[in-house]
Amino acid sequence: MTRRLLASIHxxxxxxxxxxxxxxxxxxxxxxxxxxxxxxxxxxxxxAPLADDKPFQARLRRWADAGVEMFLHGWRHRDDAPAGFKARHMTAGEGEFSHLDHYEARQRLRRGRAVVEDAIGRPVAGFIAPAWLYSPAALDAVRDEGFALAEDHMKVWRPADGRVLARGPVITWASRSPARIRSSLFFAGLAGYGLQPLPTVRVAVHPGDTGVPALLASLDTTLSRLLPGRIAARYADLA
Structure with missing residues (x-):
């Protein structure tokens, strides 16, 4: 059995x-x-409209040409719904697809896909919602728009038929507050050992991680623990 590690930059x-x-x-x-x-x-x-930034578009295309998988990650990342408990305390208002109806989700998926695919010169690998949160209607929209792969916090699946391709929590870090930093360091420390039995493990990093040396050190440690015996794989390998 092939043992894999999937890593992503959000x-x-x-x-x-x-x-x-x-x-x-x-x-x-x-x-x-x-x-x-x-x-x-x-x-x-x-x-930060990508459609207006030709130099960054060119950088994305070079990364894609080198083999980096490119996923669509929402449209604006911001949740426009009235703030509730989840928005305030769990996502800092970034669960964009957590409340959308089917029509609005499809509109944002289509617009976003067009912008990213124009930049990279090829189809996107799939769709992953901001904060890994989807309304039921958004899940239907991802399927209806024909995305090859999707991911939430606990699994990777194929929207066309719902087949789950990998299970297990994503190891990720949070930099918004000292409490969140501590809790994410604690979880990563446990996960570096506790998720070893899984055939596929996932690691996700965010721009804010770069401002906290302890988070970067934890990333290094986590990868060093998980990589032996695994290949650094691509999401497409699951399908």
């Missing part, structure tokens, strides 16, 4: 270009060149 946007560079360089050192995915936001919080 919130890839011109808004976070320097942070994405640092994360890509770090993952390259651990995994080998371009053995990870990028989750691209077409217009992060309406402040």
């Amino acid at each position: 919130d890839v946007s011109p808004r976070f270009e320097a942070q994405v560079d640092r994360l890509a360089e770090r993952l390259d050192c651990h995994l080998g060149a371009a053995r990870f995915a990028m989750l691209v936001v077409p217009d992060h919080w309406d402040r």
Whole structure:
């Protein structure tokens, strides 16, 4: 049985270009060149339209040409619904697809896909919702738009038929507050050992991680623990 490690950089946007560079360089050192995915936001919080940034489009295309998998990651990443408990305390208002109806979800998926695919010159690998949150209607929209792969916090699946391709929680880090930093360091420490039996493990990093040395050190440790006996794989390998 092939044992795999999947790694991804979330919130890839011109808004976070320097942070994405640092994360890509770090993952390259651990995994080998371009053995990870990028989750691209077409217009992060309406402040960084990818369609207007030709130099960043060219960078994305070079990464894609080198083998980086490119996923659509929402449209703006921001949740426009009235703030509730989940928005305030779990996602900092970033669960964009957590409340959308079918029509609005399909519109954002179509628009976002067009922007990213125009930038990279090829189809996206799939769709992953911001904060890994989907309304039931958004799940239907992802299927109806024909995305090859999707992911939430606990699994990777094929939207066309719902087949689950990998199970287990994503190891990720949070930098928004000291409490979240501590809790994510604690979970990563446990997961580096506790998720060893899984055939596929997933690691996800965010631009904010680069501002907290302890989080970067935890990433290094986690990858060093999980990689022996595994290949640095691509999501497409699951399908």
